[in-house]
Amino acid sequence: MRSRKINITPYFLVAPAFLIMLGVVFVPVAKAILMSFQNYDLRRPNSLKFIGIGNFIEIFHDPLFWDAFVRTLLWVGFGVGLQFLFGFILALILNQKFSGRGIVRAVSLIPWCTPGVLIGLMWRWIYDGNYGVLNDILIRLHIIDEKVPFLAQTNTAFPSVIATIVWQGIPFFALMILAGLQGVSQEMYEAADVDGASRFQKLFKITVPSIKNTIFITLLLRIIWVANSVDLIMNMTEGGPAYSTQTLSIYIFNKANVLNMGYAAAISLILTLMLSLAAVPYLRKRFKEEKV
């Protein structure tokens, strides 16, 4: 009978990374899951207790949660959708040869390089209803007669913050798609030209299929980031006015900020499950590819 020989070197090498992950990811996640089943409200420390699915029942009867849920879908749908659309267009432009292309490529990255907090403050002043430059430009162009309090009205505040995150995220899509475009073989386009393919045919039959993996992973990453983002909305509207810009991540932040940690953890868990659903198609595709 041969004794089983265990090679511990790989475990030893992986251990530091694993311990760090354990400390900064797994333990906090486990703690958050535990909190979501507790009445963990630090304002009332004497009534901390296990309440089972009490928080989740309360959430499902909470109209603010459902408002924030729908708003999160719109925030991600419009925010990421428009970023992708304009990012794709920008990438196609930047993939063309023209003089000063390097400078344009560098400048177009500025929104992505700017911290979210700064973007929030900057756009808050751009949208300002009294002294904002946007109102000034629109009045000079005779598009509006009166100044619009963009961030103070429920019907304009949410589109305004969506426009801001679109502005911020376009360069990321452009950058990723541009990298993908540069890997597409020119020979395919030349062959398509010989066959008399139109520009749209080349776009949808060659370009898009060639970079579909890049598009897929970029969309997935942005969906997760945008759904979780707090900095921009907090700095522009804090979720108001009248909760009109309150997404789930803002609602979580507001609840955690007033120390209702159990309730915030329960909503966080729901948001995590929502985002996991978005990742499922990607994971299934990867597993299929690995099997092949």
Add this chain to the structure above:
Amino acid sequence: MKKLLAVLAVLALSISSLTGCGGSTKEESATPKETANAPAENNSADTKDAKSEEETASKETTLTYWYWADNSDYSNKMQEIVKEFNETNKSGITIKAEEQPWDGGAYSQNLFTAAMGGGGPDIATWKLTATPLFTANNLLAELDGYIEKWADKDDIDANLYNIMKQAGGSDKTYVMPWNTQVLYVYYRPSMFKEVGIEVPKTYEEFLTACEKLTRDTDGDGKIDVYGFGMRGAKGGQEPWGSFIHGRGGSFEDFTTDQAVKGMEDFMNLYKKGYVPPTAPADGFNEIIANFKSGRTAMTIHHTGSSAGMVETFGEDVAAFPFPKGDGQWTSMGDTENVIFEKCKDKEAAFEFVSYMAAGKGQQVWCETTGNVPVSKRVQAMPVFQDNKFMKASIEGVSYAGILPILDTTTEWVSTIWPNTISQALSGEITAKEAMETLQKELYK
């Protein structure tokens, strides 16, 4: 197996080296203690001197102090006050003053998070509303013993000590008075003259003034001066309270007919266009900027902004207390100091907070900020008696108050009030519905 042993050996070596570090530190700290005790048996004068020097040295304390400042001038002044205290106190106390943003009240939450995590300062600038949360978690030091022994105890009105006690929800004092800010109405005398009105004496006259001061001054058919600068964002509950009380309502029950009528007045100012259309999102910076730029003719704030107002307008800015209707109320903004339970030298910390309450720190800070001093001796100084903004503040003291301090107050102030008010202003809900929500959320 050999590899496993090698790994274990490396780990054991790492742990033993860590233990070695700990051991040497222990020895180092023990040595001076022994030296300090040795001369105690000797009664010679030289030895006494050496002992007292060593005691002073051993008493040297560094304490961390968190504060917020409304502008860079106040920030510099605080650093000067602390520097002077550090240089003049005879107890070897060094205060390390660290400025933190007020951030519409997020300061208290940040302070709580830091304290619960085992960090945060030894002493901090304070708002009474935060007290129940901190005392419920045993984070604050009880001050009664120190106040009893304090020579200047009676320089502060006994009523203020009582308010401090009420805030903690017990008969113990956890909060040291420092200064107050009583809200009043800023106005532009030149604008009042232009529309031919006097300073309002009643609540009704105030509402009428808001209407009359709203004007198109350049004849282009658009309003360019609004009667009142409404604060609809966080912090706006303070001026809003004056409207609720103006109709005879109170914070005990927001759903009474009087309170709802006060809310309707508040909403009408927005709906009728007597306040800027940005009002639902306007916070402190916006109402001050609008007043200073001449976009609004009146706004409500305290003496903390008076220096900036005078710098902008010179003589063309004045103040009056919020006028009386069926009731009268204005918000007493309070600022105190607290000592944390974790502070290792509470006596030294108390020496600093008492310097701020009745010493030079009190005088210099109140002179700079224009806040109402809590020290009777400082209140009596001509510099405070002759100031028109201070006068409006002092007139308001008799009916000034604070929001009920409950464990729900922080959430109510930071998210419930601003969002419910903007729902009402935008017409999504009625005044009565808004007041029912505010009642339910504050007293849940």
